[in-house]
């Protein structure tokens with residue numbers, strides 16, 4: 001398994017930049033997407049959770065890496081926002097009873113697909129009716145070494161697998177294809193990505 005603590009500790013600059021993920025920005029720009037709260041799974045050093053909090057959302061963020069979470073807390077403080085940040089392994093973490101959010105954000109959570117799927121199922125159960133899932137991650141199909149992302153098949157995203165974790169949800173947008181990522185030092189270049197925007201039934 002990747003040693004995320006070392007990756008975050010050893011970088012002189014934020015690994016994925018300071019700006020939010022582009023697909024998250026696009027999803028939130030839609031007129032029908034207006035969450036008041038969000039649960040960010042694998043929020044890393046906090047670029048997405050902090051951005052959502054800046055927009056006025058109540059945000060809970062979970063990440064395995066204590067180092068990333070400390071960096072995220074420092075960034076939150078710099079932004080003047082409060083985010084509930086938890087260091088936890090999503091293989092085991094579940095939302096506390098009664099907890100609810102209007103959006104689940106799953107961006108580049110890079111772990112075994114079974115863990116990702118369980119985490120998404122548990123998070124989706126805690127979504128409010130009409131709540132949103134915004135997901136993006138590397139998917140198979142890299143044609144050469146210039147393409148970003150891991151190559152281990154089990155870490156890559158599969159749209160059908162994501163949708164299977166969300167039975168009954170309306171798939172508002174599903175995309176698999178090539179894009180150019182421009183996010184910090186780690187996500188800069190061509191990439192095969194899967195994107196999903198799905199809505200829980202009201």
Ligand SMILES: C[S@@+](CC[C@H](N)C(=O)[O-])C[C@H]1O[C@@H](n2cnc3c(N)ncnc32)[C@H](O)[C@@H]1O
Pocket residue numbers: 004016021041042043044045046047048062063064065068088089090091107108109110111115
């Ligand atoms: C590629 S980074 C993306 C971080 C963030 N979502 C972003 O887009 O900036 C992947 C993140 O997933 C987290 N992660 C990997 N496996 C995890 C697990 N089992 N539970 C919680 N977080 C995990 C890592 O610690 C890391 O911060």
